[in-house]
Amino acid sequence: xxxxxxxxxxxxxxxxxxxxxxxxxxxxxxxxxxxxxxxxxxxxxxxxxxxxxxxxxxxxxxxxxxxxxxxxxxxxxxxxxxxxxxxxxxxxxxxxxxxxxxxxxxxxxxxxxxxxxxxxxxxxxxxxxxxxxxxxxxxxxxxxxxxxxxxxxxxxxxxxxxxxxxxxxxxxxxxxxxxxxxxxxxxxxxxxxxxxxxxxxxxxxxxxxxxxxxxxxxxxxxxxxxxxxxxxxxxxxxxxxxxxxxxxxxxxxxxxxxxxxxxxxxxxxxxxxxxxxxxxxxxxxxxxxxxxxxxxxxxxxxxxxxxxxxxxxxxxxxxxxxxxxxxxxxxxxxxxxxxxxxxxxxxxxxxxxxxxxxxxxxxxxxxxxxxxxxxxxxxxxxxxxxxxxxxxxxxxxxxxxxxxxxxxxxxxxxxxxxxxxxx
RNA sequence: GGAUGGGUGGCCGAGUGGUCGAUGGCGCGCGCCUGGAAAGUGCGUAUAGGUCAAAAGCCUAUCGUGGGUUCGAAUCCCACCUCAUCCGCCA
Numbered sequence: 001x002x003x004x005x006x007x008x009x010x011x012x013x014x015x016x017x018x019x020x021x022x023x024x025x026x027x028x029x030x031x032x033x034x035x036x037x038x039x040x041x042x043x044x045x046x047x048x049x050x051x052x053x054x055x056x057x058x059x060x061x062x063x064x065x066x067x068x069x070x071x072x073x074x075x076x077x078x079x080x081x082x083x084x085x086x087x088x089x090x091x092x093x094x095x096x097x098x099x100x101x102x103x104x105x106x107x108x109x110x111x112x113x114x115x116x117x118x119x120x121x122x123x124x125x126x127x128x129x130x131x132x133x134x135x136x137x138x139x140x141x142x143x144x145x146x147x148x149x150x151x152x153x154x155x156x157x158x159x160x161x162x163x164x165x166x167x168x169x170x171x172x173x174x175x176x177x178x179x180x181x182x183x184x185x186x187x188x189x190x191x192x193x194x195x196x197x198x199x200x201x202x203x204x205x206x207x208x209x210x211x212x213x214x215x216x217x218x219x220x221x222x223x224x225x226x227x228x229x230x231x232x233x234x235x236x237x238x239x240x241x242x243x244x245x246x247x248x249x250x251x252x253x254x255x256x257x258x259x260x261x262x263x264x265x266x267x268x269x270x271x272x273x274x275x276x277x278x279x280x281x282x283x284x285x286x287x288x289x290x291x292x293x294x295x296x297x298x299x300x301x302x303x304x305x306x307x308x309x310x311x312x313x314x315x316x317x318x319x320x321x322x323x324x325x326x327x328x329x330x331x332x333x334x335x336x337x338x339x340x341x342x343x344x345x346x347x348x349x350x351x352x353x354x355x356x357x358x359x360x361x362x363x364x365x366x367x368x369x370x371x372x373x374x375x376x377x378x379x380x381x382x383x384x385x386x387x388x389x390x391x392x393x394x395x396x397x398x399x400x401x402x403x404x405x406x407x408x409x410x411x412x413x414x415x416x417x418x419x420x421x422x423x
Numbered sequence: 424g425g426a427u428g429g430g431u432g433g434c435c436g437a438g439u440g441g442u443c444g445a446u447g448g449c450g451c452g453c454g455c456c457u458g459g460a461a462a463g464u465g466c467g468u469a470u471a472g473g474u475c476a477a478a479a480g481c482c483u484a485u486c487g488u489g490g491g492u493u494c495g496a497a498u499c500c501c502a503c504c505u506c507a508u509c510c511g512c513c514a
Contacts, residue, residue, distance in 0.1 A: 045472090059441035059494090
């Protein structure tokens with residue numbers, strides 16, 4: 001959410017910022033709405049003040065026992081209520097808030113210019129893409145092992161679902177448990193087990209509503225979370241929190257639910273893009289001056305996961321056109337999939353600065369001032385995609401999959417599919 | 424789901440139609456007292472919005488939320504949310 005008084009002070013700067021997102025100038029319409037709103041407020045307040053003064057005079061007259069004067073005042077009042085002015089004010093405020101709430105965050109100055117992912121910047125690469133001869137894709141491996149079943153999932157639920165069985169189901173569980181443990185035990189995050197169903201104000205706080213409702217699954221008055229970023233960030237919603245000298249860090253392993261309304265036909269094979277998937281999420285709440293360092297730190301926490309799994313990955317600095325609605329800057333982590341012979345996103349770490357905090361009203365007191373907190377979120381990492389990456393990266397010639405060292409105690413074996421029939 | 428009782432400032436807690444943004448206490452801040460501290464004592468201590476170049480000041484709103492009654496609502500009425508307890512149901 002944007003600060004209208006800031007737009008008022010520098011309308012041109014705001015238009016330039018929105019232009020980087022590929023948007024038309026917004027300030028003229030916003031300022032017009034703001035003027036109308038302020039006019040409505042002035043009108044209403046003047047009316048209120050008159051009303052208050054009259055009521056007070058009546059009260060004072062009665063208090064001193066002057067019933068004649070009190071009655072005179074009452075007679076004078078007559079039909080003086082002006083309810084319409086309140087209606088106008090509420091409408092003007094709603095209009096301005098509505099217009100502001102669908103505008104994306106202002107990007108950091110150093111975010112690369114560009115309209116789409118082709119302008120993203122590779123910041124760092126770990127390892128080199130392996131060129132495995134006859135490398136198979138994860139769904140070929142999984143189906144051959146009889147442990148990954150899309151046909152049955154389709155019967156149960158439709159497209160974009162999967163049934164994992166046996167050691168692959170266990171590998172998925174092992175990945176999630178191990179990652180969460182890594183963040184809570186060694187990266188300083190507090191483990192949280194949040195609700196998976198949340199209400200509309202909560203989704204408004206992190207920016208999914210009102211603009212992206214079609215991406216969400218809804219059940220009654222609740223929505224299924226598209227990411228644990230939503231409940232984790234909103235832990236501090238509507239609060240004046242003690243100023244945190246160290247960032248507040250939360251992590252959770254949860255299922256995520258996405259309608260994938262806008263991605264018909266994309267990534268339909270395999271389990272790359274599902275309606276339901278597990279993800280380990282990291283969220284930090286910081287002071288403004290600490291969010292840059294925290295963003296770097298958080299990204300490294302995600303990178304540590306990929307490195308420990310023996311994956312080949314790279315860090316991408318998303319360009320202006322590819323950065324999400326609520327973020328001021330975003331690093332994506334992409335992992336190399338030897339079977340697919342492509343880099344695919346497996347984590348996304350964003351600094352939202354005070355954009356979400358304004359929506360959530362998360363502040364702390366600094367001296368006499370109220371300061372909006374900064375919020376950050378990152379995947380640490382997407383479990384389903386980590387499963388894919390592990391399968392494709394550590395596949396063996398015989399179609400089995402070598403279990404990364406760090407997962408062996410969770411798996412009780414060093415190989416998935418050993419003994420299974422290989423096609 | 425049913426019944427009953429609650430939701431007031433950072434916290435506790437008064438307040439049942441009138442100068443109430445709200446007594447008092449705790450906490451916090453600044454003083455006084457003291458050799459220093461404790462105790463005692465004095466003063467101060469909400470948020471948002473508007474007006475203003477800015478500050479001060481002034482105005483408006485906020486006693487769970489939204490409506491209503493009234494010249495005037497923390498206080499009365501209605502709906503909803505939420506908490507507690509009891510009953511029912513249930514993994």
